[in-house]
Amino acid sequence: MNHIVIIGNGISGVTAARHIRKNSDQKITIISAETKYFFSRTALMYVYMGHLTFEHTQPYEDWFWEKNRIDLKEGFVNTIHTDEKTLELRSGEKFAYDNLIIATGSKPNKFGWPGQDLDGVMGMYHKQDLENLEKYAPNKETCKRAVIVGGGLIGIELAEMLRSRDIPVTFLVRENSFWNGVLPTQESEMINEHIKDHHIDLRLGTNLKEIKSDKNGRVKSIIIEETGEEIFCNVVGLTAGVTPNIDFIKDSGIAFGRGVKVNHFLETNIKNVYAIGDCAEQHEAIGQRRNIEAVWYTGRMMGETVAQTLCGNKTEYKPGHWFNSAKFLDIEYQTYGWVFNERSKKENDVYFQWRHPKDYKCITISFDKNSHQFIGINTFGIRMRHEIFDQWLTENKSIEYVLEYLADANFDPEFYKLHEAEILTKFNSENNTNIQLKKKSWKRIFSKA
Amino acid sequence: MKAIKQTGLILFLIGLALFIGTIFTGSFNLTQAELDTFIQEKGYKSELIKTELAKGVVTNENLNIFEFSSKVINAIETSNKHYNTLIAKYDAEKNWAKKGAQFQYKIFGKPHSLTFTLAKKAGKGFAAEKTGLMWFLTFGLGIIGALLFIVPDVVLLGKPGIKNDGIFLSAATNRGWIGWFTFIFLVSFYILLYFYPDYIVNWVYLVEPISQFISGNSASQWFLYGFLYCVVMSVMAVRMYIKYRHNKYQILRTTSVLFFQIVFAFLIPEILVRFEKPWYDFKNAFPLDYDFFFKWNLDELISSGGFGLFILVWGVVLTIVVVPVMVYFFGKRWYCSWVCGCGGLAETLGDPYRQLSSKTLFSWKFERIIIHSVLIFVLVMTSFALYTFFSGANQIIGIKTQTIQDIYGFLIGAIFAGVIGTGFYPIFGNRVWCRFGCPLAAYLGFIQRFKSRFRITTNGGQCISCGNCSTYCEQGIDVRAYAQKGENIVRSSCVGCGVCSAVCPRGVLKLENGPEAGRINPTEILLGNDIDLISLVNKK
Numbered sequence: 004m005n006h007i008v009i010i011g012n013g014i015s016g017v018t019a020a021r022h023i024r025k026n027s028d029q030k031i032t033i034i035s036a037e038t039k040y041f042f043s044r045t046a047l048m049y050v051y052m053g054h055l056t057f058e059h060t061q062p063y064e065d066w067f068w069e070k071n072r073i074d075l076k077e078g079f080v081n082t083i084h085t086d087e088k089t090l091e092l093r094s095g096e097k098f099a100y101d102n103l104i105i106a107t108g109s110k111p112n113k114f115g116w117p118g119q120d121l122d123g124v125m126g127m128y129h130k131q132d133l134e135n136l137e138k139y140a141p142n143k144e145t146c147k148r149a150v151i152v153g154g155g156l157i158g159i160e161l162a163e164m165l166r167s168r169d170i171p172v173t174f175l176v177r178e179n180s181f182w183n184g185v186l187p188t189q190e191s192e193m194i195n196e197h198i199k200d201h202h203i204d205l206r207l208g209t210n211l212k213e214i215k216s217d218k219n220g221r222v223k224s225i226i227i228e229e230t231g232e233e234i235f236c237n238v239v240g241l242t243a244g245v246t247p248n249i250d251f252i253k254d255s256g257i258a259f260g261r262g263v264k265v266n267h268f269l270e271t272n273i274k275n276v277y278a279i280g281d282c283a284e285q286h287e288a289i290g291q292r293r294n295i296e297a298v299w300y301t302g303r304m305m306g307e308t309v310a311q312t313l314c315g316n317k318t319e320y321k322p323g324h325w326f327n328s329a330k331f332l333d334i335e336y337q338t339y340g341w342v343f344n345e346r347s348k349k350e351n352d353v354y355f356q357w358r359h360p361k362d363y364k365c366i367t368i369s370f371d372k373n374s375h376q377f378i379g380i381n382t383f384g385i386r387m388r389h390e391i392f393d394q395w396l397t398e399n400k401s402i403e404y405v406l407e408y409l410a411d412a413n414f415d416p417e418f419y420k421l422h423e424a425e426i427l428t429k430f431n432s433e434n435n436t437n438i439q440l441k442k443k444s445w446k447r448i449f450s451k452a
Numbered sequence: 453m454k455a456i457k458q459t460g461l462i463l464f465l466i467g468l469a470l471f472i473g474t475i476f477t478g479s480f481n482l483t484q485a486e487l488d489t490f491i492q493e494k495g496y497k498s499e500l501i502k503t504e505l506a507k508g509v510v511t512n513e514n515l516n517i518f519e520f521s522s523k524v525i526n527a528i529e530t531s532n533k534h535y536n537t538l539i540a541k542y543d544a545e546k547n548w549a550k551k552g553a554q555f556q557y558k559i560f561g562k563p564h565s566l567t568f569t570l571a572k573k574a575g576k577g578f579a580a581e582k583t584g585l586m587w588f589l590t591f592g593l594g595i596i597g598a599l600l601f602i603v604p605d606v607v608l609l610g611k612p613g614i615k616n617d618g619i620f621l622s623a624a625t626n627r628g629w630i631g632w633f634t635f636i637f638l639v640s641f642y643i644l645l646y647f648y649p650d651y652i653v654n655w656v657y658l659v660e661p662i663s664q665f666i667s668g669n670s671a672s673q674w675f676l677y678g679f680l681y682c683v684v685m686s687v688m689a690v691r692m693y694i695k696y697r698h699n700k701y702q703i704l705r706t707t708s709v710l711f712f713q714i715v716f717a718f719l720i721p722e723i724l725v726r727f728e729k730p731w732y733d734f735k736n737a738f739p740l741d742y743d744f745f746f747k748w749n750l751d752e753l754i755s756s757g758g759f760g761l762f763i764l765v766w767g768v769v770l771t772i773v774v775v776p777v778m779v780y781f782f783g784k785r786w787y788c789s790w791v792c793g794c795g796g797l798a799e800t801l802g803d804p805y806r807q808l809s810s811k812t813l814f815s816w817k818f819e820r821i822i823i824h825s826v827l828i829f830v831l832v833m834t835s836f837a838l839y840t841f842f843s844g845a846n847q848i849i850g851i852k853t854q855t856i857q858d859i860y861g862f863l864i865g866a867i868f869a870g871v872i873g874t875g876f877y878p879i880f881g882n883r884v885w886c887r888f889g890c891p892l893a894a895y896l897g898f899i900q901r902f903k904s905r906f907r908i909t910t911n912g913g914q915c916i917s918c919g920n921c922s923t924y925c926e927q928g929i930d931v932r933a934y935a936q937k938g939e940n941i942v943r944s945s946c947v948g949c950g951v952c953s954a955v956c957p958r959g960v961l962k963l964e965n966g967p968e969a970g971r972i973n974p975t976e977i978l979l980g981n982d983i984d985l986i987s988l989v990n991k992k
Contacts, residue, residue, distance in 0.1 A: 014917070046918035053621035054955075059919045062932055064812060167617040200611055299916045328914050330957040333613030333698075337914070337959055386959035389912025414911055414962050416953050418700040445966045 005029040007313060008090065008100035010080050014299055015280025016106035017041045018306030019313075020073050026314035031072070032098070034090075036079035038130055040065060044108075045299060047133050048160045052167040057130075083255035085273045102313055105252065105263055105271075105278040106306070109245035109297050111157075116241075118214030123222035124239045127161045136164070140238045143170045148236040150174075150225050152211045153243030154181050156329050159194075161240045162203050163332050173204040173234055175211055175227070177243075187344050187367050189356050190383055194331050197363055201332050214239055245297050247282040260284050262295045267319045269309045277312075279305035289322060291341055298327060324396040325379070326389060334363050339392035340379025342369040352378060355402065355433070357426045359384070366426065370402040377405045385422065386414035391448065403438055406430055410443040453604040460600025467593030474590060474654045478577025479514035486573060494566075498557040501531040509574065517571060521650045524567045528559050567650035568673065579654035587658045595687060602691045612698035614955050616924075624878075625804050631878040639875035646866040649673040667722040678718045681797065685713050688800035695803075701950045701963075705789055709796035717793045730756050732763050735791050738771045739830040740892035742865060746857060747841045775892075776899050782965055783906025784896035785948020794885055797874065798926065799949060802882025806926035806951065809881030815928055819888050819945065826864060827894040833860050864889065883926040887945060897944030905965040907972075908941035908952065910934060915960045921952035935960050938975045 007023060009016040012035035020031050046060040068075050078092040089099050111126030113119045125135045140146035149165050151158050154176030162172045178184060181198060183191040198205045210228035217223040224235045247262035258264040258272040262284030269277045280302035285294045304322055311318035328337045343352065353372040358365035364384030370377050377400050380392065391412040395405055409423045427440050487510055491502055508523030509515070515523065535557045542551035559566070578586050609615045624630040644652050656676045663671035689710045696702035716735045725731050730752050738744040744767050753760035778786045788795045833856045840846055840853040847853060873885025886893050900906060908931070921931035927945045931952045934941045953961040
């Protein structure tokens with residue numbers, strides 16, 4: 004029987020395993036060093052905050068794996084011998100495979116800061132990071148202040164986590180506004196305000212120079228590059244992005260750049276070896292997507308795709324329209340299609356923007372100024388329907404169409420105050436148009452079904 | 453703010469301690485004249501009970517309620533034993549006439565309920581005499597303390613939004629020692645209420661003036677329970693309003709259950725009694741209202757003239773027409789989370805415990821067996837009751853209707869719905885009764901699953917499997933299992949509380965009523981992947 008070995012039990016590897024099992028009877032082994040059972044990495048923050056226990060982050064009960072004949076092996080893969088199709092664990096144990104899927108995800112970036120390996124310095128990525136955080140920052144008495152370096156999605160999550168236990172947080176962000184490498188100014192500034200509402204000491208345009216140690220090798224303070232200011236703290240969170248976690252493949256003959264190089268079929272340069280998820284790097288970008296996408300759902304989709312290929316239905320990885328979501332403290336964010344920030348947007352892209360006068364709600368719609376084609380939308384504090392936007396993007400709808408039927412796309416809970424009318428009024432007055440809002444129609448919403 | 457909160461907690465605990473302490477206060481005894489009146493009212497023919505009761509409770513001694521209760525029960529037992537001996541004797545002698553004559557002397561009914569009635573006339577002391585003051589020191593301090601504890605959260609919780617910080621780190625909400633103490637308190641409360649009402653007669657004194665004011669009648673333990681229910685729901689509704697102040701669905705839903713509890717379950721029935729109409733809760737639908745078709749109830753309704761008939765017709769229409777039609781349009785949530793009293797308590801008092809419900813596949817299987825067994829039980833019992841009503845026969849195939857009714861009342865009505873259903877909130881989550889026991893929920897569930905417009909829509913491919921939805925589902929539905937596959941959630945047990953949607957950090961879930969077509973949408977590949985692949989795989 005064909006033996007498929009998957010390295011990594013994150014969303015990519017587990018999705019691949021599940022779909023291979025659905026479609027075939029091949030032997031499946033998942034090897035993981037982090038935990039025995041699959042858990043949702045994105046939910047680790049809620050464990051520290053006390054919203055969940057660790058068990059709640061595991062989407063499948065423990066009997067699931069045996070029932071579906073997916074062997075789980077705890078171990079760290081040291082080397083891959085692609086010539087003889089075996090791999091060797093750190094324990095010395097050897098495994099033979101017929102097909103190998105590398106799905107080892109990412110690891111936090113460290114940029115060679117002095118002191119970056121001291122006790123009390125941590126990323127927020129692995130289950131082990133969570134355990135570290137419980138050790139070094141169990142409460143505000145033990146951790147009198149924490150400094151977070153890196154203003155991305157994990158950074159703000161870590162800040163939220165620490166604030167849930169009333170630990171003072173200083174948040175160093177290299178950019179001059181939060182996440183403005185991605186977000187347009189309006190939204191980035193709104194998040195700045197909201198971060199400060201949560202009593203987080205937000206330092207924009209600020210870099211880390213070094214982390215200083217006490218005499219026991221623990222974090223004592225950090226020094227800021229620009230001002231030389233010393234901030235005393237017990238914990239430093241390094242959240243300046245992630246890199247593919249692929250050190251162990253370096254002598255295997257598998258081609259790599261920053262990640263494991265793959266083609267659109269997720270194949271590496273070696274036959275029978277595939278790479279999916281965060282650790283895979285496309286030779287050629289797909290659409291406007293990055294070559295390495297460290298996003299939950301792309302990992303899942305690559306898992307679904309490679310499973311098809313391994314079950315005899317060779318399938319190209321073709322992610323559909325870009326979408327994503329996140330939550331910044333209390334503000335939910337969703338995006339469908341492409342909305343770039345002011346610096347990276349294309350020449351013909353223009354914005355239509357609306358922000359609620361009081362609440363933390365806003366939208367940015369990106370469209371082509373000549374054809375008026377709808378390109379993408381960012382929404383903050385308003386939920387939108389994925390299916391509808393996916394359909395509109397496929398059908399190349401115009402911004403006028405999108406606004407006219409915006410009520411169909413709203414996904415907020417029932418009885419929420421709706422803002423489509425205000426949004427439309429603003430567009431009409433800015434563009435001298437007279438678009439009338441269509442009432443929400445179940446027929447249109449479910450026309451695809 | 454924190455100081456106010458702590459003061460509130462202390463006041464609440466003092467109120468609670470005094471409330472519990474009240475049980476042990478007061479003295480109970482009767483004058484001969486009072487006893488005679490009681491015996492006359494009850495129509496007891498036994499001479500023995502007269503003398504035994506007089507010996508026990510016509511006294512100047514200060515009996516506490518436990519001593520009083522044991523004396524009354526002794527008297528009843530002595531009397532009954534005496535006549536049982538006579539019955540056995542005449543039976544042996546085959547003296548049927550004399551044997552038959554003894555039965556009229558026996559005392560029927562639950563001893564603790566009889567004791568309650570007598571104790572209600574016999575009490576002296578703080579609760580019975582300084583009722584206003586004692587009400588303030590128990591109910592009053594409890595309410596004020598609880599509100600002082602709850603209201604500062606407006607500020608302390610920070611900006612509106614989901615605030616579940618520390619829930620699994622707290623001994624109160626993660627089966628810690630506070631949870632277990634709460635469990636013991638609630639279970640004890642229900643055991644006293646259902647089986648030892650005489651022991652809590654002092655509590656009933658506390659609400660006597662309120663009962664007199666509303667219905668003009670003396671308060672029973674059930675009036676106490678109804679009043680307490682409303683108080684607890686109101687206070688905990690304030691907590692809901694603060695916790696979910698960003699979520700209009702939760703605010704409206706909480707207001708709705710509170711309204712139906714106070715007006716429909718509490719005030720209207722009591723006011724009906726004032727106008728000498730039958731006590732009736734217009735929203736309590738059969739089979740949750742399991743004794744609706746019992747002979748005594750039907751007899752009472754029919755003898756109450758036009759109004760009684762109206763109730764009879766309404767009760768039938770409610771179950772057969774209103775309930776299913778509404779479930780078709782809105783899902784069973786319209787009843788379970790917007791109207792029902794059991795649901796109302798679960799969504800207010802029980803909200804802090806929602807995360808404790810089990811999500812395992814095993815508990816789902818267990819749930820389906822138990823809840824549908826209760827539904828079958830209630831239907832069988834009701835057929836017996838109706839047969840008895842129409843035919844006059846009090847048994848079918850050798851099984852007494854009364855016996856079945858008694859077993860149901862004890863096992864399901866008292867133990868399951870009360871002691872376990874509410875008592876176990878801090879251990880098994882807040883919908884134990886609704887999930888495992890309620891026959892009405894089982895009935896609504898069938899309609900919701902097979903013929904309804906309601907579903908929880910999953911928003912394409914946005915789910916990140918974090919597990920907040922499943923964890924905070926009070927009904928133990930593994931919501932994530934559907935959401936992460938892009939499937940809508942259509943489950944018979946869903947009561948539509950809307951909390952899964954509220955706690956979702958990615959905006960994945962929405963409760964909505966839409967066309968039936970495509971409501972159940974099993975998908976294998978989520979949205980986001982190339983369209984061809986989706987259709988290819990889903991068509992297989």
